[in-house]
Amino acid sequence: MNIHDPLSASARAGASAPILDISGLAVAYRGGAGWTQVVRGVELSLDPGRCLVLLGESGSGKSVTLRAIVGLLREEGAKVEGRVRVGGQDVTSLTSAELLRMRGGRVGFIFQEPMTALDPVFRIGHQIAETIVQHRGVSWREAMAKARELFDLVQIPSAERRLQAYPNELSGGLRQRAMIAMAMSCEPELLLADEPTTALDATVQIQVLLLLREIQKERGTAMVFVTHDLGVAAEIADEVAVMYAGRIVEHGDAGQVLLNPAHPYTRALTNCVVQGSYRDRRLGELTGSPPDVSRLPPGCSFAPRCISRADDCLRTEPARRDMAPGHDVACLHAGSLSASRPD
Amino acid sequence: MHGTFGETADAETAIIPEMKHHSYSRVVLGRFMRQPVAMTAAGILLVIILAAIFANYVAPADPFQTRVARRLAEIGTPDRWLGGDELGRDLLSRLIYGGRISLSMAVLPVAVGLFVGGLLGILAGYAGGRTNMAIMRAMDVFYAFPSILLAVAIAGALGPGLMNAVLALSMVFIPPIARMAESVTTQVRSYEFVIAARLSGASTARIMREHVLSNVAGPILVFASSQVSVSIIAASGLSFLGLGVAPPNPDWGLMLSALRQSIYVNPWVAALPGAMIFICSVCFNLVSDGVRRAMEVRR
């Protein structure tokens, strides 16, 4: 932890300054018929050292939000509005070169499928050392030593041999660990993870999940973790933001959101996730399919599937409002819904 | 509880407006028409093809009528708008008439290749195993020679003439189309909907007809159409070498060959048949590219 640019150091000095601050983020892609709004006004703030889980189903905009943080959308031809600040630095105003410096520098990124991020023709150790040399300007020898250290950090056995391996020679779990090592190589202040354990087997998923949790807590790295899996969210999150149709519909501490959800969507989600003990009972189900963001209804996007829908839900798009300190929800009727969960 | 599951997939559609359903071919056509480059290329090809078909109405002069005074006439000469050739014949008319032979020499071999190669490839792909091995290894033999050399060799052995040239070129296009058809069919065969059809006890012929053909036809057709742009150059090459039609029949390759000696006298006129070959080849390529892009399945 010896090399830091002054900006991040000053950002870190003020303990209360959020590491990530997103306001009014809106993202649109060009579709078959004009622009499709996939993220519609995301507000988000994350303190250093905290882990935020963005929870949502397909089409909720969770991954797009994550990619907006590192400015990846610009290259994809998306229209991005709003402001994204990482450690006080406005990402939307950065030049391409500055963005490149930020990625893999102060912000690390972990993909669902590490093979998309690792180059198949270079040895793993080489790729990690390369990143370190590029961002920190140390000698190759130092970088390789650092890579070795990182492999110990992510608990890859026989690290020396694995550094010499090509990505396809590693198993899925080891590849994801190598990916984490690479993301951690420049001691980022913010780690972004896009469904990093979804493609892994159950017994491997939990290992990688716990490893990430451990590293994140030990190093005090802030993390935004995207997943569709409630169980995974419960294992790792300090706070949870539930996304639906491009907006955050509920946000709060993990306990608040997962155990005492206020939004009808979160409630339905926690209720319809199959638990073994539900055997011989009909599953509480959410009708319909996840929304098609290219044709959303007026008013609340969730209204068509909502069991507590009232007439005004079809007219007014609800704003987020506080239910309890640190727990807010975007639902017109959240307070008046019965406090107990429907099961 | 019984029978109530009818509602489940339904609730939201009451509020969200219905999506229109279009058949696949209409969707593809619509997407193709939204590509300006491909549409322009298609337009140019259409003009050339129509002109060739209706040459006797469109052409301003008799393409065989020689006139010594108009030998290698400049472009813009009153009765020789695009100049005259080495015998003073009207170049414009010869280019229009030449489209008949040149385009058929380009399209016919690909059509034969499509039929024979497509059949062999689909058969190999669906049957798999030894049948696949036998057919595809036989195709590989043809790959040992560069395609144009193969065509020249076959045409040379058969002797000059339109039919022999078409036959020679067909042999060139069978292997690549077969290979393409084989790989698409192998892929489609592994799709779950084909496996489900097999499980249902349907006969192979029925599965081929209803499930396989409709899904492999598109990609194979697109690939074949992209081969037309290769074929047009190969066909012109054969004519250029005198392995195609005999003079005085107008053909772009043959015209290029005859006019090449005059390139120092009137380079513009000499370049015109070449330009036609080039334009057609590029346009066929752009159109087939556009169709391919329009066929990419996405939401």
Place this chain on the structure above:
Amino acid sequence: MTVDFSRMQAPLPLIEDHGGPQQPLLIASGLRKEFRLSDGLFGGRTVVHAVDDLSLTVGKGETVGIVGESGCGKSTAARLIAGITPADDGEIIFDGESFWTPRARIDGERRRAIQMVFQDSASSLNPRMTLTETLAFGPRAHGVSTEKARAYARDLLGAVGLPPARFAERYPIQLSGGQRQRVNIARALAIRPRLLILDEPVSALDKSVEAQVLNLLVDLRDQLGLSYLFISHDLNVVRYIADRVVVMYLGQIVEEASSADIFAAPRHPYTRALFASKPSPDPRKRVSAPPLTGDPPDPVNPPSGCRFRTRCPIAESVCAASRPPLAAMDVGGTGHRAACWAALPGSGHSLSPRVPASVLGSVQ
């Protein structure tokens, strides 16, 4: 919008029951499949033992779940049983009659008795066919007139929750994942099978849609008296739907028991680890340490003896020496079986249960 299968005019007759209620619907015995991969230009051939000596039964009206991680052979097992992939060895008895052996396979009418539902994907439905055409295909292949088959297809759509007025002429690309999976299920049911093999039927779906499809599957099972062989990597889903659970590891069955027994008291260390690896939905009850380390080994070179021993927390020398048999875990005959030396009396493993001599004598 109430559609009841009993009132639907099915154009194909039900396949008659032969063996009576006591005869298991499906007996798979000694299934074996090896895949040969050629390894580069000069490399020899490598052999993957995808499924190794697998035997299981499915009773009439029963749902059997197969769980395991990727590469454990559960999907290959499904394809072997359905007869899609030819087996190297083994036999399938369906309702007391041979369904296939490596040398002979049934054809014609009885073949439709076993149908499969695949994981939802872009290639699970023919993109060029409307939903009606897709659902009418199977019955037509069995000689039903096009007109009748299409009418039945519309009824089927309604029965799986897709109102035919709006869905009959749609193409698969105009459906959501959950809707597509409903069509996949309807297609399998269209020719009136008795056993559905469901290979990860809800794995690709969003959680909110998963519940809908599971409810549909339970309803259909109850209404039509179907039996399911349900393959999934999701323990919660299997626990919810299966009467009996089979756990696979590297091509072999390591444990088999009723759903209640196996989740209450798993006997194989792999089963225990698999259950303990499941993230808790309650942030107050987090998993503190991963139950296993490392990835599953390469099925090309499985470990000697017990295949799980390289990751097993209680492995001993006996585990490397020979493969443990899939043995009954109780005398009462509840059908709880496990393949672990540590659970087998008198195996030489230090944790193996001590048994009274009388019981041991009766076993021998």
